[in-house]
Amino acid sequence: MKVLWIFAHPEQRSLNASLRDEGLRALTEQGHEYRLSDLYAMNWNPVVSREDYALDPDERLKVAGASATALTEGRLSPDILAEQEKLIWADAVVLQFPLWWYGMPAILKGWFDRVFTKGFGYGITDSGGKVLRYGEGTLAGKRALAVLTVGGRESAFGPRGVNGDIQHTLFPLQHGTFWYAGLAPLPPLVFYSADRMGEAEYSTAAKELRRRIETLGTTEPVPFRTQNGGDYDEDLVLKPELAAGRTGPDVHLG
Amino acid sequence: MKVLWIFAHPEQRSLNASLRDEGLRALTEQGHEYRLSDLYAMNWNPVVSREDYALDPDERLKVAGASATALTEGRLSPDILAEQEKLIWADAVVLQFPLWWYGMPAILKGWFDRVFTKGFGYGITDSGGKVLRYGEGTLAGKRALAVLTVGGRESAFGPRGVNGDIQHTLFPLQHGTFWYAGLAPLPPLVFYSADRMGEAEYSTAAKELRRRIETLGTTEPVPFRTQNGGDYDEDLVLKPELAAGRTGPDVHLG
Known part of the structure; x- marks a missing residue:
């Protein structure tokens, strides 16, 4: 498989970076190809702006329309285009991040804000005008696996935990973003108590990650x-x- | 009341900007004081980095610990400190944004990522070591109102709508962020079909916003x-x- 690994952590000596390297090694050993978008290392700009669409200075920015026009007319910012091309290339996406305020770090949220333009991530219609989303669209047939670290303990993220069910916290990503754009979301891989992980826990986590990489192409999507x-x-x-x-x-x- | 209005839209000629101006006029007319954090106009940096905490170049960045230490030792980046001071000053916060991919625009998500440091937004304990969060903490006693525009129609965001219940989509913000840090969240004000709003709909929206501003201090929190x-x-x-x-x-x- 061809895998796009998107990574969003500011520290290369972090738990997240170790897990990323473990995952990339596993991909290579299993004969897969990968590309890495290490957003901090790339100095990725997460802020949607009129510059993304090469708008005329006097033109009012309407994000949806401007992004669709820029896509059609080949005027999208090259950094956005490069990410769209990686997505087209890939059979599967791994999205790895620490959970901050029950969501993605801004640098990663802004990857979706900018890369999933109208005409690419949404606003797709078939020849009869039917809107293609939630399981259909440009990215249909590809898979997506979210891998995340969480500071809190598992019980607090369960069905009745004080932090809310992690499956529901991830619904805007899994359903509202991946699935909306056609990507089939796999059950997420969540590492809890990440700030207190010792060697034994890390070894277990690395094994679990390898197992999920091995089954990336076969795991039943949500x-x-x-x-x-x-x-x-x-x-x-x-x-x-x-x-x-x-x-x-x-x-x-x- | 003292109100901090946080605004996150890239276009000053947008529906969102018109509603913001309407809201700020209402605040003034009603005798309130306000400060505005217009994140795009401020060129706000939403990306957490080691520079935020003036870390030594060789020190490994652990975001939680580094942010707590920087707060205690007065080494937080001045732009973060300025926002924390506005929050301390305010009795209420209005958070206004367009919903993008079922969440905040990255520039706003990163406002929380950076401003809600450990020791300010989380990791607060009382003298007995009890963790203060979800209704307690630095910001307890203050109120928060989310005001958002959504492209889709209202039915699709209802309890059984295809996009998921908007109340649940906002749970990570309302419960996981506002309430976590002590802010009492008010029922959000959501404007649907925002891309297709004519003059009559705008007039209704502006009235509804004014009504919510009038009752900012009295509305029952969630x-x-x-x-x-x-x-x-x-x-x-x-x-x-x-x-x-x-x-x-x-x-x-x-």
């Missing part, structure tokens, strides 16, 4: 519903007979 | 449970008799 598969009505609301009487993020699991 | 109020056990799991048999973000509402 079974989110597709938008166009008939489960949602004209208002994009889940039909009443499905997950009947229930609400919450899990109703979008088929 | 009733999230406190961590130390007895609702969670030693593993920080919600006690079984509370929201019995249920899971999901709403179990943290008391």
